[in-house]
Amino acid sequence: MRGSPSPAPSPLAAPPVRSRATAPGAPDVDPASLPGVDPRWSRLVEAPSVDGTRRTWHVLDGAGSLEGEEPAGTVLAVHGNPTWSYLWRDVVAAGVAEDAAGRRWRVVAVDQLGMGLSDRRPRAGGGPWRLADRVADLGALVEVLRAGTDDGWPPVTGPVVALGHDWGGVVVTGWAGEHPAQVAALALTNTAVHAPAGAALPLALQVVTAPGLHALATSRTDAFVRAAAAQPRRRLPDEVRAAYRAPYRGVADRAAVEGFVADIPWRADDLSRPALDRVTAGADALGAADVPALLVWGVRDPVFGEQYLRDLRARLPRADVHRVERGGHLVPEDVDLGPLLLRWLAARGVGSGAPAAAPEPAAAPHGHRRPLWAELAARADDDGPAVVEVPEGGGAPAVLSWRELGHRVAEVALGLDAEGVRPGDRVSLLVPPGADLTTALYACLRLGAVVVVADQGLGVRGLSRAVRGAAPRHVVAVERGLVAAAALGWPGRRTAAGPLGPLGRRLAGSTLAGLAARGRRSPLAGVPAGERPTVASLRLPEPAPPDDAAVLFTSGSTGPAKGAVYTHDRLAGVRDAVAAAYEVDHGTALVAAFAPFALLGPALGAVSASPAMDVTAPASLTATALADAVAAVGATVVFASPAALAGVVATSGRLDARGRTALGGVRRLLSAGAPVPVPLLRQVAALVPGASLHTPYGMTEGLPVTDVRLADLEAAGPGGEAGGEAGGQAGAGVADGVLVGAPLDGVEVAVAPLDADGTPTDRLVRTPGTTGEVLLRAGHTKARYDQLWATEDASRLVDASGAVWHRTGDVGTLEADGRPDVGEDAAGAPASDAATGAAGGVRLRVQGRTAHLVRTAAGVVTPVGVELAAASVPAVTRAAAVGVGPAGTQALVVVVETEPATRRAGGAAPDLVAAVRRAVAGLPGAPAVAAVLVVPALPVDVRHESKVDRTLVAAWAADRLSGRPVAPPWSRAGRLRAALGARRRR
């Protein structure tokens, strides 16, 4: 194979005389032997130390390969214990390489004294190097670097970016705090600048600092050094692990490692505690001075856990945070830190030649929106129903009036305030839709607390990760949620909602009823004693439109779930978009069998009824339960998910005449959350003959975006339908994607065309006929991702006018809207129908995800069109189109589910292969199908049971087509195999 690395010099072949200069006492490690290090970066610098001696520092200095070019600035990088400057090699390399703005950075990564390849002689006067020594010595080194040396290295000029990891973060923050004028920015990863009062030392460090174990773990054996190199989540190549250990091979080499741990100033009487307190104060001062700060955090760190991130965020409130869900303690090995840092420096306008700082998310392009609680405030005297819960079996519905809901919301808001929840604090809600959730939600909104909403579709682990990461101050949960919160160690005080058993009572600090009672006694109620407060009477300050209102989690189908932050303004935008598109106002009665819309009811001023169903299993909705809910409030609008609608259709035979009459009154039915098969929509239409059927398109980051009616899908002909069988227009060809309709009022849709490799470009195109990543701009999209700075940065496209667009990750094509005049619609919908009256004359066809494009030698193939074509073959009920092999020469593979279902996964029969291949060849570009595989069932998402997990399918198909006869990992056989394999490994 070409490119084989040059063999490392064997010890025997090494010259007997050391040809390189080394620092006194430092181990002999050849920088040229270190993978990822350019030996030209290796440099020795002499500087005075606080112990009265002169010390030789080893640093990796990117100037060694900048070839005299003037950098945009300097990054001063300080490692922790027991690593060394090698930790920063990729950051040094990234600095030397040109960034997107054509800038280079000089990264100077130091080896702390006694560590790495720096001076190893003991501190004069004995004892370990103390934190105060390290901070002062770093300062002395920086002075030398600034003054310049006579060995040809250029002096460091201008303010520097301070970068630190682990205890290096403490040292560099200490230096930065003492030299604020020299600091351009502060970037920290998995560190701490403060020992919380009474906090126990992290368990991992308790072990290494335990008497008797300390020296054994840190210096006499290399266990500590080895453990550190094993920290990243991804296993490092052996030669990289060896490089981490290289300067710590002998017992004497590890003396400073031991000393460092001994100096950890954890208790108030520790020798270095005053120095640590100065570091803490310095961090606070940098935060107060609004120095640009970046916190990159590996979440799975046994030493520096989430509480240290929270502490740093409190001290650096404007810091940009990027959490690496799959990162460990050695986070520079788990994330591409160099490019991330450079992008961030550019975005924050740090360094010379910085591009104009990226604009803040533009204020939503509309006027002032009514607050979300405005209807509740206005209807304090309204005894009409606001929230109606219809029990199973059609018993008497539980009705909450506007007046009562308003009292409860006000009382709980006051109660939360009395509990210490402040505006901006996060409150996690683990309560199923209903009166309690509505009450808690609007109480938080009014108070200015930020609600965190994650659903069980994420699974326990995903949910836990989401809640912990969002760092709530308070959790409101039903009993099951309380148990999870306690068992999984979620932060925050706990309030119980709903019925409680003994366990729940023990776990909850309070109940919603208790909070309300406390709220009634609050001096901020704004009403005479003995009277109940209303939303209008509260003397709590109102949150402002740009304040955070909610964190909503994505489904996490591609990697860990991301939290989308909505401000009050943007959440109100969602309400207004729904109101405008579906003509819902304070006179409307609606039924919401899809949780997000149930929550919007009070904001819309609409009467909302929830049918009897298990919200965690949407398919449990029956036709009778839906009809009962419709009848209970005389609903004209129904919101549901595709799975719920499938349940309704499946049980429609049991519907009685009364139920049919009730459903006959529905004027509008909306199916949200996932694409809906047209045949299902047709069956639903038969149950609600008076309704127009809508399918909005959108995502957690922006909903609704476009809308399409069943009538539009029918008019668009075969393939216009989502996953349906070919319609009556044979020969019209197969459509290359799912038609999702025209943008709603106030929504702009564009695409970023794909380059030849299928990577979305930074161009923005609005003309019909272009395929690319779908871009959105609207007043009701997310404000940002939560604590995912780099993800947020990558999800933005700034157009020529400076407007910020959201990159959806979907691939689609804008089409000229060829529909006949909307005014002549036969379904009786008025010409003013807001959902379909969008101007602009374009509609969107969605063709897949950017992550799921198949990159063949003949070009990029989008999966959805292939799947629709495959599903048009009569025997096929569902299909997934995936790529196998290296990008650029991938083979297109179609994996299908059939009717009747196959019992065994494997190659499809020749006639099925031929039929699928023929159908797919009808698509534009006639994609060539390499193979067709059949499976008993395709893996689908928990939330909607409709989105196929193409990533999982692709991995299995790649395995199967390479010749390994493995069962699909999502099948029963596959799971059994995995379980057996896991047991064997144990």
Place this chain on the structure above:
Amino acid sequence: MTTGGPVVVTGASGMLGRAVARTLADAGHAVRTLQRSPSGLAGHRSPTGGAVEDVAVDLAAPGAAPALRAVLEGAEAVVHLAAKVSVSGPWAAYRRTNVEGTQRLLDAAGAAGVRRFVQVSSPSVAHAGEPLVGVPAGPADPGAARGRYARSKAMAEQAALAADGRDLAVVAVRPHLVWGPGDTQLVARVVARSRAGRLPLLDGGTALVDSTYVDDAADALAAAAARAADPQVHGRALVVSSGEPRTVGELLASLCAAHGAPLPARSVPAGLARAAGGLVEALWAVRPGLGGDDEPPMTRFLAEQLSTAHWFDQRETRRLLRWSPRVGLDAGFARLAAAAAAA
């Protein structure tokens, strides 16, 4: 090719060699075919002025050098296909034909002042048994190649590329799994086994494999003969295939269907087949021809070939040779069926 010297094609009695000779002749070249038995093309004249002339030489014969020199005198290019192709037999036979024969031909070509040399090789020279998924041509590795044929071809390719230089430009082309009408190797065996009910699929036959229709492979070799001296081309090894990978099961089924033979249906675990192949190879070493067949019913090499993916990145090949398949698999299967019906 612009200069008028004849092109020498070795191994023109085989399906691919014959197709190459005809393709070159049809393109207007004088073609000398060199083999032990007649190519069946001698005297073929194309409307473009090309013609085929048969020369009988046994490359493997140690005394063949002078005869070779004579045949190569004045030749413009050589396309070297002659090889011992099998899944069994003694190593010495492979070495004699594939390794020593190739070296003899290279030496003769150099001495005769031939400018371009196409070494027809095999993707198996770089296949160590692991799945090959969308990869470019890796380096030939006699040590890792599976089976005597592959090992000898790997050595031959190394020898050929070592001979690449300023005077003689050598390119190694590895057509992958060539099939077509008149194929006595792959197609005839598959169909015969299928008719005898002895064509199982290994692990359900879902390994993805490349293959090449004969006329497309012939075009690629003719293109290589023309392009061998290009600075980007000479010294390289390139895999040639249709660029349409299919599962083994589908490929076998298509070959059978073209002949009206039953489709393979039985699936055998590949591990079992490999073990059986090993056993059969051991038995064959003692008593060749056991079971009345001229070749063992299963070898480890064959079991691996039928149960691991091997398909290739064709972008570089197509760019460098300025070639792409004209026929392709589906039209190829139709031609195969038409030929089978006519036979």
